Amino acid sequence: MVSAIYICHWPDIDAAYLLCELLVHRNYHNDIPDAHWLVARFAKLFLELPKDKRTPFLEDLGITYTTYWGADDIFLLSVSRSNVNAMLAVTLLQQMHLIMEQFFLHQHKQLREREARGDRPQNNTEPVFTREAVLDNNALIYELLDECVDFGVIQITDYNILKEYIKMEMNVGAGDISGGGTENIELSSDSDLDTDYMRQSLRSMKKKKNSHSKMQSIKSTHNKAVRADVDSQAVEKLVNSSIVRTQVLPVSWRLKGIFYSKNEIYIDIIETCNFTYDLESATIKSNEILGVCMVRSYLSGMPVVKLGLNEERLSQVEYDGDSQSDSDHGNQLQEEDIDEEDGEDIEAEVPLSQDSEQEPEPKLKKKLKVPLTNVQFHLCVELAKIYKNNLIRFTPPDDQFQLFSFRVEQQRRKAKAPLLLIDPVYRIVAEQNRLQIMCTITTNFKKKLHCRKLMVRVPLHPSLFPLSNSDKDSFRFRAELGEVRYRVDTSEVLWLIVDLPGSKKTVRMMAELHLGDTKHSTMAISKYFRSASESAKRRTDTENDELDLSDLGNIHRSESSKPDETINETLPDPQFTPEATIDSDDEALAELDKLYHVNGASSSLFARLQRQVDGNSFSDIMVDFEIPMLTYSGLRVTYIRVDEESMKYTCFPWVRYLTQANSDPTGTTNLGRYRFRLGPSNFKTT
Amino acid sequence: MDANYFGKCKASELRAEIGQARKKGKPNARVKVVLKKIISNIILNKVELASLMNEVVYLLTLDDYEISRLCSHYIVHYAAYNPEDALNALEIYHRFAQDKDPLLRALSVKTVSSVRQKDFFRQGLIITRPLLDDNNPHVRTAAAFAVARLFHENQVKVVDSGLIEGLNDLLYDENKNVVASALAALDSIIQSSPSHSLNVNKEHLLSLIAGIGTTSEWKQVSLLDALMSYVPQSSDDALEMMDAVLPCFLHENTAVVLNSVKLVVYLSNFIASPESNFSGLDKRLGSALVSMLSKPPEIQFLVLRNVILILLGRRYLVDVDVELFFWNLDDPMYIKDTKLEIIYLLADEGNYEIVFRELEEYATDVDVKMARKAIRAFGNLSIKLEAAADRCVALLIDLLAGESPRIAQEAMIVMTNILRKYQNTYDDTLDHFVIHYKTMEDDDAKIALSWILGNYSESITFTSEALKYLCDTYEKESVPVQLAIMTAVVKYYVANPLDAESLVLQVLKYATEESGNPDLRERGLFYWRMITHEYNAEPGPNLQKYTKHVVMERRCQITPDAENIDPANLEELELNIGTLASIYLKSVRVVFRFAKQKSLPKSPALQERRKSMSSPKKSSKETNRKHELMRLDNVRPPLYSAPRSRSTASITADSLADSVERPSESLKNKFVRRASSMMGKKHT
Structure with missing residues (x-):
């Protein structure tokens, strides 16, 4: 039993001054002090803790704070005075977060659909649960908090049921909720197949027809409730009381009286x-x-x-x-x-x-x-x-x-056996200043199956392979299937194959780029791997507090196995460390800045981001794919x-x-x- | 969009808007807009709006449920600021309580019981009683919570009015969801009232168990909680219950899973050997716990804390693979921390190779804090597992080769613990450690180094260089380091008087003449007197014989099985799996002063607690370690604080301060005794 739930926004935790902001709150018991005081108190205590002690639970003056961090600096906080079931408290927060996200997502989709009707809904990666969304919908959230929790005890957290109960916002897009609106909440739409999409749109078309013909009995009640004239209170009451019933029925997750013409x-x-x-x-x-x-x-x-x-x-x-x-x-x-x-x-x-x-x-x-x-x-x-x-x-x-x-x-x-295997070779042709990347994919699945949307991402770390910018058409490729691109912002060579049939056991590709300095690359690579193997033997430690390298190292570290250790310090000749090359990159950037009169701050941020991206794909080739009809x-x-x-x-x-x-x-x-x-x-x- | 409504409004503006809205067509829709603005102001904590009470109460009478609900939010929040006007609402709620619409009845009882005003309380007592017997389950649920709310306001009156009995009757309601809500309400009452307790009899138990399958996930949590109130009278009872609960392990909702784990642990108190009655019980429990590790970190953390708890008390009930608790790339620090503790608990002779390989990787973590923790875990493991000690020392030496100062420091600290456990086994490896003497920066590391130098000066080839290096900056060190160095120097002097004489003079001179710290001066004087005492002046091999006797005594071994965790404490924690207390691993009373203490009820079927865990070797250190685990914060008392009790047996594995400080301190104490007795002799 929690005493209150708060939704807060805290963008930059370790900033010099407190930015923790209370957005929405709801009290369930009267045994706690004022909300604003509590949140400020919590923020202060949280800040004082060393980073590794910042657990989701914090106790102070007999009040226990439970936090749940969402994306976009939003966090949910609940407080309680007694020895409550902590798991219940955390799951409650998690569920609340999920529900709100679903509400926002739905709303978001409606808005976008209105903006660009007919367009295929795109991959939904942008965040929906933001500070703005919370403030926009404060009344909705207040209602949600009231409805889901009574007396600090969770009552109901089923989105499908709640969305009919809380109709405040759902009226926004009443006209054009298509079936697709809610379907993909959990399943991100990129996992949907084309056929699936076809079916979906077909269905939603059907639904629209139905609503036109006003045959209310054809579709489920919830669709009706959303779509039907909202002003009629008779309908509203009917639906609401049916929810009241479901809440206390054995099957709380399903409404009664759902009817589809085709099941x-x-x-x-x-x-x-x-x-x-x-x-x-x-x-x-x-x-x-x-x-x-x-x-x-x-x-x-x-x-x-x-x-x-x-x-x-x-x-x-x-x-x-x-x-x-x-x-x-x-x-x-x-x-x-x-x-x-x-x-x-x-x-x-x-x-x-x-x-x-x-x-x-x-x-x-x-x-x-x-x-x-x-x-x-x-x-x-x-x-x-x-x-x-x-x-x-x-x-x-x-x-x-x-x-x-x-x-x-x-x-x-x-x-x-793995479904796909990749055998890449980077060949540096010294006399021509070229880098050739040869890559072979070996597949291992049934002939009748097809691998879709295959994307091989071959990293080209700029510190290892400084590309020459002089030649415009320096990038060439030849591939048995698909096409190859060089992506500048992440420094990767992408190999895209829309459809790879299982009958094709091997596919090859070759790409060629101009290198700025082949000598450097050879040296850097050999040094890099030598230091890696040395450190595998000797277990060196980085001890570098710089953000970029720790990021870079961090990624390598945690990847279960040994080879790539850090590259700094242990190298005998510091000139060829990535660090040094990054620095030289920085210099080049600074020159560019001068040229274009850009201030330094933004460029350094760019460099940092660039480095992070580099770190991510430094030594791993990533593969994305989908194989339908196979588990x-x-x-x-x-x-x-x-x-x-x-x-x-x-x-x-x-x-x-x-x-x-x-x-x-x-x-x-x-x-x-x-x-x-x-x-x-x-x-x-x- | 509500964005337009979100902002502070003046009461007068809103009043005008309500008036306007009511005049135009479709008043309800417009009124709702205004009410939403009011809700925003509740969130913004604007007290001024309390003056709108009359208007809002009037709006209650509009025949629209949504408006009534919004108004009720307002009334609950502002009644305290404007009690007189709020009284007008009472009559309306009284009418609502008899309305045909169940929603209004529920709203009425909920609102009235939420307002903390005397009149509302009185009204609450009146309207709640009949609604407990309402024919609509939703209303009954609302009424059940209303009783709990009223109870928190005034216990005596609620008991007098018979509402508790009414609530009790709900426990036999035909609708299991109502039963669960009533249980939740009762639970809150019981927790705050010393005179009430929940007893479940066999018959009722069966109906509750039947309810588990037919209620919503959240109600299942309360039902499972209620099952804890049943005392099995025989092992068969308990077996039957366990059988019913086990399917819940597969539930998606983590609260249900953890609560069923709690129940299973509880029930295993009443069964002689639960694992033989349910084949694979340990596997199922383990997999239930592990499956929750795919949830968000907040939940993971809670699960991990409870895994620790179960491992400490019921090792035989869980079968988990240590590999499942290895770090993930994106684990937050607190998860990694907790996982380290679990890895420690799970490590045994069979898997320490894998564990070490993993820990070795952690030890080179970029995050220095975590790396040090991993190295510390090494040390603890080598003390726990004798077979692993050799490998651990070898690994430490490997790590040292990286020449990273921070790792060297941590390795040094760990090594002191290992030396204390395995007295003279690793003398010949000490050079590898001490060679890094220049990189010691932390106080702890310097203390560790001094301790090693003092105790093993003969086995180390460059003791005098290292000590000289330490003494060069003697004045600038903190007091604990100064104390440790002084002791080390004296020890070295005793072993090798020629080399160390100048050092001893330098250190003691500073301590006795220049230092302003009483502790330091006091100890300096002790050593000074002891060294210069005539009994010690005998030349030849017997030089400093008594000093040697006093100083060089190496009785500071870490013993693996020291204190046990208080079984009552463990028992109580096991009854509280999943609650906040399980995070702190402390007695409930320590954290929540007014909480009720739980203990296992008496029953003929109650089994005696198993003393040793599945493998005796495993248990050896765990209990000792427990003490350490309980301290979430590693706050140590200042080193030069008042002397603590001297029982060497209670030294915890990795509290460094103790490990290093204790030898010299115990020595100091002994020295006081001896010195005074010697002095006595002299005087007589």
């Missing part, structure tokens, strides 16, 4: 690979799969869905790690076989045929073992039933939600059945699989990186 359920199993490969030693350093099962349901009434997977030990009851290396190889082969069959089955998203739906017993593939770990289910899943018959039984919320998430740790089964873990939906007691309709289930890797260069997360660490053998000089 569909979409199940997406999306696996994100987290993969690190060391090119020098040709070993897989980490190979982890993070999977989610996203469901979008457009089902009438109160359906019960049963879902079977080819995973015997879903509930982890018996899982004792026996699916280890010894049985691994065999498994894998079988898996591949099954993949082949299933791949055909589900090709092109054929809806599972009607008869498979009716099949009473799940056809579980007995021999297949998918060692899922850390499965977590949505609250709509009846957990007790999973143990009994290994079926996931649930009553889905309307629209999109995440049914379960899982992780496959591949530490034990390193034998599993790397081999997880499959084997059985699905939808039952509705009263209506007895037939339902169209759609199942999709996707394996992907994204390395968002701006994101801080370490998830979903598919990378190859370079070693000295990748660099050649002729």
Whole structure:
């Protein structure tokens, strides 16, 4: 039970003066002092703590502060006086943050749709939960805080239900909420396939038609509630009281009286690979799969869905790690076989045929073992039933939600072959002042599958490869598939392949650039790797407090394995350290500044950013891709059945699989990186 | 957009706007706009608006739920500033409480109970009682919370009015969500009232368990909490309950998962060997805990603290792989810190190789603070695991080769601890450490260096250079360092009088004649007298015989199994898994003075606590370490503070100050005794 919740904005924590600002607050108990005083007090205490002691919990004068940091310097703070359930308090903040984000996202989308109607919604990376958004919607948030929490006890946090309850802002775009508006909240739209998008837009078109014809019974109540004339209080009350009912019903996440003319359920199993490969030693350093099962349901009434997977030990009851290396190889082969069959089955998203739906017993593939770990289910899943018959039984919320998430740790089964392998060679041709980059992709998936949106990002660190700017057309490439670009701002060579069929086992590419100073590059590379190998032996430490190098080093450090240590100090000849070259870059920049009369501050910021970007992609080749119709873990939906007691309709289930890797260069997360660490053998000089 | 409404408004302006809005067409929509402005001003904390009370109360009568709700926000907030006018609202709320619309009934009871005014309180008592038996579950829920609110205002009157009984009846409500809300309300009442407690009987228990599957995630949390109030009368009872709770491990909501973990730990008190009754229980518990580590860092932190707690008390209940607690790239510092503690707890003979490889990497972390922590963890591990000590020392020497001063300093500190544990095993490696004597900058590192120099002067080839170097800046050092150097110099003098004579003279002279610090002067005088005493003046090998006897005694070993954590404390913490107390790992009473103390209830099925953990070797150091873990802040008392108790057994593994200071201090104490007895002899 929390006493109050505050939403605050604190941009630059370690600035000389306090910038912590209280945006919105709500008290639930009367046992605490004034909000502004409390927040100021908290900020003061927080500042006084050394950085490594800044935990999410802080106790002072008998009041415990719990913080939850969101993006954009927003943080949520709750206070309590007694020994409350801390986990409840933190989850509450997390949920509140999530809900508000969803509200803002929705609003944001509506606004943008209005601005550019008809345009395909773009990848939504810009932040929505900002100080401005909070201030704009203060009344909405106040209502949310009031509605979700009563007496400091959480009541309801389901976005789909809340959005109908709190209608204050939702009226903004009442006319043009298309189905797509809310669908992609959790699933970022870049993971959607083209076909998916087509379907979506089709559906939303349908919806619009429906609303025109005023046949209110066709779509779900929530759509109606949003769209219908808001002034009519009769409707409002009806909807509101239905919410009151759902709040206290066993199924709190689903409204009653939802009706669709066509009943569909979409199940997406999306696996994100987290993969690190060391090119020098040709070993897989980490190979982890993070999977989610996203469901979008457009089902009438109160359906019960049963879902079977080819995973015997879903509930982890018996899982004792026996699916280890010894049985691994065999498994894998079988898996591949099954993949082949299933791949055909589900090709092109054929809806599972009607008869498979009716099949009473799940056809579980007995021999297949998918060692899922850390499965977590949505609250709509009846957990007790999973143990009994290994079926996931649930009553889905309307629209999109995440049914379960899982992780496959591949530490034990390193034998599993990677989907893609890359073999890059940097060749420095000294006499011509050229750098040639040769790159080969080797694929390892079924012939019928296609890898989409493949992007290989080959880093060209400016300190290692100072490019000559004199020659305009210095960049040339030749590729069997796709096209190659040089990106200046991040200093990378990008190789884009829109569609790579599995039948093509290897693809090659060559790119050529002009180097400013080949000698320098050769030296720098050899020095770099020598120092790295030395330090691997001797374990040097950086001891450099400069921001740039610590950033750079930081990234290397934490990447589990050894080769790249820091480059400074241990080098015998400081002239060729990246540090030195960066300095020389700086000088060049300063000259440019003089030339263009730009003040120094901005340029130094640029240099810093540049360095950070460099640090990010210094020694790793990143790969982004999507492979539809494949789950790397081999997880499959084997059985699905939808039952509705009263209506007895037939339902169209759609199942999709996707394996992907994204390395968002701006994101801080370490998830979903598919990378190859370079070693000295990748660099050649002729 | 509400942006337009967000800003301070004057009461007179708003009053005019309300008047205007009511005159025009569609008054409700316009009134809402004004009310939103008022809400903004609640947030901005503008007291002046209290004068609008009459207008707002009037708006309550408009037949629009949304308006009523917004008005109620206003009234709750401003009633205290304008109590007279607020009274007018009472009548309206009284009417609302009997309205046909359940929403209005709920709103009424919620608002009235939230206002802290006598009249509202009285009214609250009147309207809440019938609403507890309302036919709408939503209203019953609201009424349940209203009871709790009223109770916090005036306990006696609420008890007298019979509301508590009414709330009690709700526990048998047909709707499980109402039951859960009533439990949450009761829980808050119980926590603040000494005379109330929650008892759950078997029959009720079964209905509560049935409720777990059919309520929303948040209600499940309260239900699980309530199950803690049931005392299993037999092991079968407990087994049955555990069976029902285990599925919750897979829940998405971390609060549910952690609460079910708490319940399972509680229930294992009543089962002789829970792990044999549920095969793979330890794995499932472990995987439930680990799966929560994919959540945001705030949640991770909480989970990690609780993992520590469970590892300390119930090692046999969790089976987790130490690799899962290795650092991630983007972990915040506090997570890394906590993970280090867990790595320490989980390390054993079987996996220390992996752990060391990982720690070695941490030790070269760019962030010096974290690197030092990692090195410290090395040292602790080598004291915990005897088999690992050799490897640890080898690694430390490797790290030293990097010639980074900060690592050298930390390594030095760690080495003192290792030396104290394994007295003379590593004498021949000391040169590798002491060679970095010039890079010592921190006080702690200098103290450590002095201690090593003093105690192992014969094994080190350049003791005199190092000591000379230290003495060069003797005047500028802080007092603790001066004390340590002085002791080291005296020790060296005793071992090697010829070389050290000038140093001893220099140091003692400064201490006794120039220094203004009483501690320093006092100790200087002691040494001075002892060295110059006639009993010690015997030439030849017996020179300074007594001094040697006093000074060179190396009785400062770190013993692995010192004090145990108070079992009652641990027991209480286990009943509080997931609460704030579990973060601090302190007794609840220490943090929350008015909290009720929880303890295991008496039951025939109650099992005795297992003394040793699954492997005896594992347990050896953990309990000792515990003490250290509990101190979130590593604040140490000043070194030259009043002498503490001398029990060497209670030295904690890595509190450096103790480790280095203690030898000389204990010596000082002994010396006082001996010196005085000697003096006595002399006088007689």
